[in-house]
Amino acid sequence: MAQKPNIPKGTRDFSPSEIAKRDYIFGVIKKHFKTFGFQPIETPSFENSETLMGKYGDEGDRLIFKILNSGDFLSKVDEDTYGAKDSKTxxxxxxxxxxxxxxxxxxxxxxxxxxxxxxxxxxRYQIQPVWRADRPQKGRFREFYQCDADVVGSDSLLQEVELIQLYDAVFSDLKMEGVTIKLNNRKILAGIAEVIGAGHLLVDFTVALDKLDKIGVEGVQKEMLAKGISETAIAKAAPLFELSGDNTEQLNSLKELLADSEEGSKGVEELEFIIDAIANLELKSAALKIDVTLARGLNYYTGAIFEVGAPKGVKMGSIGGGGRYDDLTGIFGLKNVSGVGISFGLDRIYLVLEELGLFPETLDRSLDVLCINFGDKEAMTALTLVTQLRNRGVSSDVYPSKAKMQKQMKYANNRKVPYVILIGENEMDTKTFVVKEMASGEQRTFALSDIDGFVKTL
Structure with a gap:
């Protein structure tokens, strides 16, 4: 008995309707990438392990899919390594x-x-799939697309301002009102770790803090204790968990808290510049909000960090994120090249648009015109008409066989075709074609010589 086919967990097949909706999102994002002056590149789906490993922290490294070497890869493993059963080695x-x-x-x-x-x-902008050996759940997959925009070679904070504007432009175009762009700075987190006496445990501090919305205050405190951060240090950090007020009030609180930290004060200064610039430029549909508990667990961030939350009422994780990395290229030998970038979470944006009913209704239309097949002679006349319609950019087709009218009309309905064309014996004699508008049932007759007249009505 044949085995029932399936696909790996965390991956998906996509129907024509789903592809149309994804392409719609891709199109909006790509349009604004180009408008903001970004250029496209692509990179291979797999890299040398040494390129990726150690760049995302221990948690990230565990989620990287490894590719087995080709051939008899085990023959090159010595007995001691094999017998030790150490998966990392x-x-x-x-x-x-x-x-x-x-x-x-x-x-x-x-x-x-x-x-x-x-x-x-x-x-540069880049729209390609990535893979993570994560636990699949709503909005989180093992294979998914990222839509990234980055600027390298400039440490100007105007780039951060521009990327916030880019987020706002895309979500405005998608009619996604009420998104929140959360903003923080890794220098602020480093300053906080310094003033509470946990500067040597910055990575552990930020990784735990980044989980606040998932495991709560008690969970974060428990994880910090497990990582060696003292109860005294955690108590000093406690005001962070309850920091409130508008952006100006939070900046003032941070200035006071980090007055003795040069790095922390620098982070506050950078945040203030971005907040003031955006206030002058104004956003269309997004709200910019400081969130000092935002850490983003990736080790390479060094300055501003972003995370985009879905509109209120939609239960969804972040739908975008990014930040400043001052020396990411340094790990590959090119020093002092600062960069900053953001990413759009396509799959989560899709789910939000679906939940809010924001996809244009016309996306499900894969065909503008379908010609009914009444027989071989009629079908050839219909195909000649369809060819001319296609030459004019109209998506058109002829039903491939002389099936019952009811079956052909059902096919047209299922594909949400707005216009059906009928060419029977009478139409062939009079060199005309009948157009039926599916929504209203109205029928109009056009001469085969007046195809442009029909196209103008579409």
């Missing part, structure tokens, strides 16, 4: 490549390899 022997975890690290690798061909500052 063994993996290094049998896997030299891995599926990309995100688009940012491959982009940094690209910049280093192509630095002599690039004009800096380099503004």
């Amino acid at each position: 063994l993996t290094q022997k049998i896997s030299e490549k891995a599926l990309r975890y995100d688009l940012t690290v491959p982009f940094a690798r690209y910049v280093v390899m192509h630095q002599n061909e690039i004009d800096f500052p380099f503004k």
